[in-house]
Amino acid sequence: MAIIELTDVHKTFMKAREAVEVLMGIDLGVDEGDFVALMGPSGSGKTTLLNIIGGLDGATAGKVVVADRNLDELSNRDLARWRAATIGFVFQFYNLLPVLNAQRNVELPLLLTKLSGKQRRRNAQTALSVVGLDDRAGHKPGELSGGQQQRVAIARAIVADPPILVCDEPTGDLDRENAEAILDLLQILNRDHGKTVIMVTHDPKAADHAKRVLHLDKGKLVREMAA
Amino acid sequence: MSNFRLVWANLHRHPIRTYLTLLSVLVAFLLFGLLRTLAIWFAAGPAEGASADRLVVTGKYAIIDLLPISQRNAMLTVDGVEAVTHSTWFGGNYQDPSNFFAKFPVEPRAFFDMYPESVIDPVELDAFEQTRTGAVASADLMQRFGWQIGDKIPIEADIWPMRDGNRNWVFDLVGSYTSDVGSQGSTLLFHYDFFDEARGYAPGTIGWWTVRIADADRAPEVGNAIDALFENSQNPTKTGTEDEFGRAFAAQIGDIGLMATGILSAVFFTVLLLTGNTMAQALRERIPELAVLKTLGFGNNRVAWYVLGESVLMCTLGGLLGIGLAALLAPVANSFAQQFAPGAFGMSLPVAAAGVGVAALLGVVVGAVPAWSARRLTIADALRRR
Numbered sequence: 001m002a003i004i005e006l007t008d009v010h011k012t013f014m015k016a017r018e019a020v021e022v023l024m025g026i027d028l029g030v031d032e033g034d035f036v037a038l039m040g041p042s043g044s045g046k047t048t049l050l051n052i053i054g055g056l057d058g059a060t061a062g063k064v065v066v067a068d069r070n071l072d073e074l075s076n077r078d079l080a081r082w083r084a085a086t087i088g089f090v091f092q093f094y095n096l097l098p099v100l101n102a103q104r105n106v107e108l109p110l111l112l113t114k115l116s117g118k119q120r121r122r123n124a125q126t127a128l129s130v131v132g133l134d135d136r137a138g139h140k141p142g143e144l145s146g147g148q149q150q151r152v153a154i155a156r157a158i159v160a161d162p163p164i165l166v167c168d169e170p171t172g173d174l175d176r177e178n179a180e181a182i183l184d185l186l187q188i189l190n191r192d193h194g195k196t197v198i199m200v201t202h203d204p205k206a207a208d209h210a211k212r213v214l215h216l217d218k219g220k221l222v223r224e225m226a227a
Numbered sequence: 228m229s230n231f232r233l234v235w236a237n238l239h240r241h242p243i244r245t246y247l248t249l250l251s252v253l254v255a256f257l258l259f260g261l262l263r264t265l266a267i268w269f270a271a272g273p274a275e276g277a278s279a280d281r282l283v284v285t286g287k288y289a290i291i292d293l294l295p296i297s298q299r300n301a302m303l304t305v306d307g308v309e310a311v312t313h314s315t316w317f318g319g320n321y322q323d324p325s326n327f328f329a330k331f332p333v334e335p336r337a338f339f340d341m342y343p344e345s346v347i348d349p350v351e352l353d354a355f356e357q358t359r360t361g362a363v364a365s366a367d368l369m370q371r372f373g374w375q376i377g378d379k380i381p382i383e384a385d386i387w388p389m390r391d392g393n394r395n396w397v398f399d400l401v402g403s404y405t406s407d408v409g410s411q412g413s414t415l416l417f418h419y420d421f422f423d424e425a426r427g428y429a430p431g432t433i434g435w436w437t438v439r440i441a442d443a444d445r446a447p448e449v450g451n452a453i454d455a456l457f458e459n460s461q462n463p464t465k466t467g468t469e470d471e472f473g474r475a476f477a478a479q480i481g482d483i484g485l486m487a488t489g490i491l492s493a494v495f496f497t498v499l500l501l502t503g504n505t506m507a508q509a510l511r512e513r514i515p516e517l518a519v520l521k522t523l524g525f526g527n528n529r530v531a532w533y534v535l536g537e538s539v540l541m542c543t544l545g546g547l548l549g550i551g552l553a554a555l556l557a558p559v560a561n562s563f564a565q566q567f568a569p570g571a572f573g574m575s576l577p578v579a580a581a582g583v584g585v586a587a588l589l590g591v592v593v594g595a596v597p598a599w600s601a602r603r604l605t606i607a608d609a610l611r612r613r
Contacts, residue, residue, distance in 0.1 A: 057607040084524020099236040107228040
């Protein structure tokens, strides 16, 4: 059953009064529990496609249905609520808040829920233990290595238990060893916890961890390979 | 982790910058606390210790104009006048100009009859009356300088040199008095007769009259009658209540309310620019982080509230600390001003509440534009700025 369904999606940006079409008629279906890697050269539209799937940006034309919701029909407020409940984001540069320790960074998305403070702390601890960092809960991002920061970011992405993880170059800023650890973690979340994972990557070794690999070039899906 | 904790943590992103901004707000509200209470004191309410049955008669055109002592007999003829005495501002310094306290040549017995709230031992009052170079000091002065009865108190004159040009007056301390009225503390009183005989100029003059009347309700009528007596003389007078005199005396240094408003306006304008710049800078640095919050599902309004909350929290905290410090410093400020504006710096609840309210409003004004910018931030654009 498709949890992500894109039909004839177009995206056009205005640059210096000139329309630049970044996505040109994308059709894509991703089943629940799938692990999809999006590859392609710089400027091919990978991150734009990811942003549209994650509800961070809107399509210029076409239909985007994710987790049974047509994103075009949602207001800004509803879209924010939908993101909080449905999507976990993992960025290349972790994007943790430097003033908060790991525990509080992970707790952030739970501020949007009705959970009590105690329950929020407990859930954050659980998420940190899933990524193997429960002993670093009190450390601020600046006191953690890149790999550890990315694991905290993954804990933050899964703490509200969203069905979909959207990862933009999650290993792009890491050495091979740490990158492997992160990819293994994503694989575990996909395999053992049933998360649907969409990952943008330049790295073929990273893509090897996915079940499907899609290639994007000049705004079009040009090739699909089963991993 | 709570919403407050998130706002609080963001305030500590650059601790030095935050504390310096907080300090500037604190200083602004310290000034607000002190100057507002002073301006309010001048604008309303009777002065501490002002008596309703005492009038003060000064020169019509300036409070510093000297009046002839011959006016006393005429004043005593006015219906409703019970007693008359006088005082004169002496000025002068004891050892060092920083040792400020008031010094008045007075008529010893008439003075203490006029001001029953100032209490002196009868034996010491007799000694004061009988010793031409005698002086009595308020109890707080005795304690402040460790004076003992029998001490000689040298005062270097600035307004009143002696007849031979000597500026060093020496008084024999023959007693002390107590008073529960702040305006009558920190004062040295000495014999008018000695002063009048020894001073270098303007003999037979006094600074102002104090008149006790039989019926406080007739104060305006009696005051008008006194002024009518001297209207066509060389020394026309202006009679008012003791309270009015106290405020007029203090107002010689200028329009306190206007000065306070001017200073506060300049200070708040500067703080507005400073804090506004700090908040704008803080916003620019955190655009990607605000975008991350939105990515996680925080709505536009919620993110805007966080930014506004930081500004309001910082300004309110600075305001609270400034007002609190002003309340702590009020007794110190009062000790300097008790002669002319007794109790003027007493922090009141309305002033404190107004201060905190203005601080919160300052936070809203300063944070409004950054909050609006944060609200309008689009996620995809903001993330690209990292």
